[in-house]
Amino acid sequence: MSIVLLAKNLGLSISTVSRALNGYEDVSAATRERVVLRAKAIGYRPNPSARRLGAGKTLAIGVILPATGSTGQAVDSMYSSLLGGVVTEIEPAGYHLLASMQAKYDDARETALFENFIRGGWVDGLLIVRTRVHDARLELARAAKMPFVTYGRTESDQPYAWVDTDNEKAFHLATTRLLDLGHRRIALINGPEEYSFAQFRRRGYVRALASRKLKADPTWMLHGDLTEGAGHELCRSLLIRRPAPTAFVCATDSMAFGAIAACREAGLSIGSDVSVIGYGNSSLSAFCDPPLTTMEHQVFENGRYVGRALLQLLRKEIQPVDVHYLEPVVLVPRKSDGPAPQ
Amino acid sequence: MSIVLLAKNLGLSISTVSRALNGYEDVSAATRERVVLRAKAIGYRPNPSARRLGAGKTLAIGVILPATGSTGQAVDSMYSSLLGGVVTEIEPAGYHLLASMQAKYDDARETALFENFIRGGWVDGLLIVRTRVHDARLELARAAKMPFVTYGRTESDQPYAWVDTDNEKAFHLATTRLLDLGHRRIALINGPEEYSFAQFRRRGYVRALASRKLKADPTWMLHGDLTEGAGHELCRSLLIRRPAPTAFVCATDSMAFGAIAACREAGLSIGSDVSVIGYGNSSLSAFCDPPLTTMEHQVFENGRYVGRALLQLLRKEIQPVDVHYLEPVVLVPRKSDGPAPQ
DNA sequence: TTGCTTGACAAAAACGTTTTTGTCAAAAAA
DNA sequence: TTTTTTGACAAAAACGTTTTTGTCAAGCAA
Numbered sequence: 009m010s011i012v013l014l015a016k017n018l019g020l021s022i023s024t025v026s027r028a029l030n031g032y033e034d035v036s037a038a039t040r041e042r043v044v045l046r047a048k049a050i051g052y053r054p055n056p057s058a059r060r061l062g063a064g065k066t067l068a069i070g071v072i073l074p075a076t077g078s079t080g081q082a083v084d085s086m087y088s089s090l091l092g093g094v095v096t097e098i099e100p101a102g103y104h105l106l107a108s109m110q111a112k113y114d115d116a117r118e119t120a121l122f123e124n125f126i127r128g129g130w131v132d133g134l135l136i137v138r139t140r141v142h143d144a145r146l147e148l149a150r151a152a153k154m155p156f157v158t159y160g161r162t163e164s165d166q167p168y169a170w171v172d173t174d175n176e177k178a179f180h181l182a183t184t185r186l187l188d189l190g191h192r193r194i195a196l197i198n199g200p201e202e203y204s205f206a207q208f209r210r211r212g213y214v215r216a217l218a219s220r221k222l223k224a225d226p227t228w229m230l231h232g233d234l235t236e237g238a239g240h241e242l243c244r245s246l247l248i249r250r251p252a253p254t255a256f257v258c259a260t261d262s263m264a265f266g267a268i269a270a271c272r273e274a275g276l277s278i279g280s281d282v283s284v285i286g287y288g289n290s291s292l293s294a295f296c297d298p299p300l301t302t303m304e305h306q307v308f309e310n311g312r313y314v315g316r317a318l319l320q321l322l323r324k325e326i327q328p329v330d331v332h333y334l335e336p337v338v339l340v341p342r343k344s345d346g347p348a349p350q
Numbered sequence: 351m352s353i354v355l356l357a358k359n360l361g362l363s364i365s366t367v368s369r370a371l372n373g374y375e376d377v378s379a380a381t382r383e384r385v386v387l388r389a390k391a392i393g394y395r396p397n398p399s400a401r402r403l404g405a406g407k408t409l410a411i412g413v414i415l416p417a418t419g420s421t422g423q424a425v426d427s428m429y430s431s432l433l434g435g436v437v438t439e440i441e442p443a444g445y446h447l448l449a450s451m452q453a454k455y456d457d458a459r460e461t462a463l464f465e466n467f468i469r470g471g472w473v474d475g476l477l478i479v480r481t482r483v484h485d486a487r488l489e490l491a492r493a494a495k496m497p498f499v500t501y502g503r504t505e506s507d508q509p510y511a512w513v514d515t516d517n518e519k520a521f522h523l524a525t526t527r528l529l530d531l532g533h534r535r536i537a538l539i540n541g542p543e544e545y546s547f548a549q550f551r552r553r554g555y556v557r558a559l560a561s562r563k564l565k566a567d568p569t570w571m572l573h574g575d576l577t578e579g580a581g582h583e584l585c586r587s588l589l590i591r592r593p594a595p596t597a598f599v600c601a602t603d604s605m606a607f608g609a610i611a612a613c614r615e616a617g618l619s620i621g622s623d624v625s626v627i628g629y630g631n632s633s634l635s636a637f638c639d640p641p642l643t644t645m646e647h648q649v650f651e652n653g654r655y656v657g658r659a660l661l662q663l664l665r666k667e668i669q670p671v672d673v674h675y676l677e678p679v680v681l682v683p684r685k686s687d688g689p690a691p692q
Numbered sequence: 693t694t695g696c697t698t699g700a701c702a703a704a705a706a707c708g709t710t711t712t713t714g715t716c717a718a719a720a721a722a
Numbered sequence: 723t724t725t726t727t728t729g730a731c732a733a734a735a736a737c738g739t740t741t742t743t744g745t746c747a748a749g750c751a752a
Binding site (some may be wrong): 011023026027030058060061065 | 700707
């Protein structure tokens with residue numbers, strides 16, 4: 009069922025039918041309605057491939073999922089929600105999400121893959137996730153004149169469209185909370201330092217300490233991947249120091265659970281001997297023992313924001329500089345933290 | 351940089367260049383090599399849209415992610431890994447993954463979306479996830495003559511390509527383990543009953559009981575969504591019964607964590623007063639307290655299997671009937687289960 | 693020599709749209 | 723009345739490939 013048949017069926021030209029369906033003004037309202045009705049009646053669906061070729065658009069948004077973990081086989085589950093939000097917004101506009109994946113962290117390979125993806129003409133726009141402090145992907149996208157939105161900020165001398173969580177505020181909040189509880193030996197169990205979110209978090213932590221005239225000890229700010237295993241390992245390495253920390257701020261709930269495991273193994277009671285704060289408000293955090301004090305993070309909603317921004321950028325309704333959305337972060341107090349032990 | 355320019359540059363016809371690049375036999379080896387080299391040198395990349403239109407293929411595999419939860423905003427994080435596996439396999443073959451999403455469970459809307467997706471000519475093949483006992487999507491895909499692989503089995507009178515986990519075996523294994531530990535009052539905290547995996551799990555559970563001449567009590571086989579909240583709620587409703595269960599087999603680790611929370615609230619000691627077994631071997635399960643006895647589930651690897659099967663189906667190298675992969679399941683013993691209390 | 697096959701390439705059609713340009717009557721302005 | 727504008731549609735070009743069909747010389751068999 010092509011547009012040719014539909015046009016024949018209506019006794020109109022192909023161009024009129026096409027323009028009627030696409031809402032152009034040089035088609036009378038009566039004709040437009042007739043076309044739309046008949047199209048629906050006989051089940052006409054424009055062929056996407058032809059549409060793409062004709063219009064020079066792919067009707068797709070691309071995303072390259074970063075694999076994590078040493079085997080490169082795990083994908084951060086957060087992305088499920090993020091992409092869900094993006095799709096929710098772009099789908100009604102006729103766009104789809106084209107997902108690629110970077111099998112394992114490897115800078116040269118990633119660049120090649122990314123380059124091929126954007127220069128190959130697969131997508132009209134791009135979602136760049138898990139930004140690094142210096143992120144080559146932005147240059148590649150710009151060079152290809154490909155509209156993009158980053159999820160997370162990065163260092164760039166030109167304006168770019170970003171959606172991010174207020175990581176600095178979040179960790180300032182968490183650290184301040186612990187300081188208010190009387191803690192003075194607070195450790196930071198952070199994510200990989202090449203990611204910009206880790207830098208923001210560290211900054212929030214350092215600022216909070218500084219505002220109480222405390223100097224952050226670099227050996228108490230550790231980095232690891234965002235897993236229970238890393239959280240466990242890093243926490244253990246901190247607990248054997250003397251004096252040991254009395255509190256831990258962790259980059260993810262997963263890391264916090266790992267840290268809690270390490271504390272328990274050391275015979276410490278969570279929430280009294282030692283305090284742990286996570287990040288993400290995972291569904292589990294309310295059900296573990298003790299319930300985890302953590303920070304709320306609306307990933308799905310952020311995805312929706314990203315989707316809307318991308319659509320507007322594609323339509324040139326806005327400029328990259330107009331997309332600067334910093335999600336506010338809320339602390340969810342539960343039972344994994346408490347007053348500092350004497 | 352179109353194929354026209356490349357052809358001109360080489361002094362060859364467009365058709366010869368196209369056929370050379372696509373490895374046809376009616377191009378001499380010398381010419382083919384010359385074309386390939388020159389294409390690389392001047393950075394020629396075939397335009398995907400034109401390729402799709404010309405060849406009548408979309409070079410894309412479609413998947414519709416099911417949203418879960420009452421708000422319809424959560425996407426099961428398992429899919430990140432599954433899709434990661436799929437992409438890993440199809441990417442090198444030049445295929446991409448087109449992800450759509452069903453915003454909220456709604457049968458009519460879902461069918462419409464699915465129909466549009468496959469009839470709209472967006473994809474060459476389909477991944478159907480989270481199969482239901484009776485799944486209308488298979489009929490739709492078949493009617494559209496769209497190759498597909500399901501992740502999970504379903505009831506169908508025709509052969510179809512599926513990849514699934516041996517849910518029945520898994521729950522037989524878990525239940526038998528609890529029986530061997532002396533438990534006689536074992537409850538099943540299952541997933542939503544419309545999903546076929548829930549049926550298989552129930553079957554495994556019932557069979558295990560039957561093999562010890564025990565009859566499964568229907569009121570001890572409960573269904574809920576795959577969250578901590580549901581696990582918590584269901585477990586609590588079971589614990590107030592007299593006699594109460596001494597063991598729980600749960601459909602996911604998340605549900606198990608919820609169940610554990612409920613047991614703890616009831617003052618029960620996990621692993622001695624009461625036993626809980628989860629499913630999925632989530633990264634957390636090794637780090638919680640007590641470490642969770644659960645079942646290993648290789649989602650990423652299953653995704654790879656799905657990807658390979660889809661490619662072979664598209665190339666007509668195999669038939670749907672040839673794709674019946676049942677992932678074996680392994681029980682990972684930890685500390686959340688133990689001998690039945692006296 | 694003649695006719696048939698084969699190897700290697702070229703020409704042209706096809707894919708199904710969108711977009712640009714063209715047409716022509718009716719309405720409006722000069 | 724004549725010219726210009728406008729409204730509504732049609733014709734044709736363009737998008738960049740793949741696929742089908744055609745060509746023609748060289749090689750081979752009759």
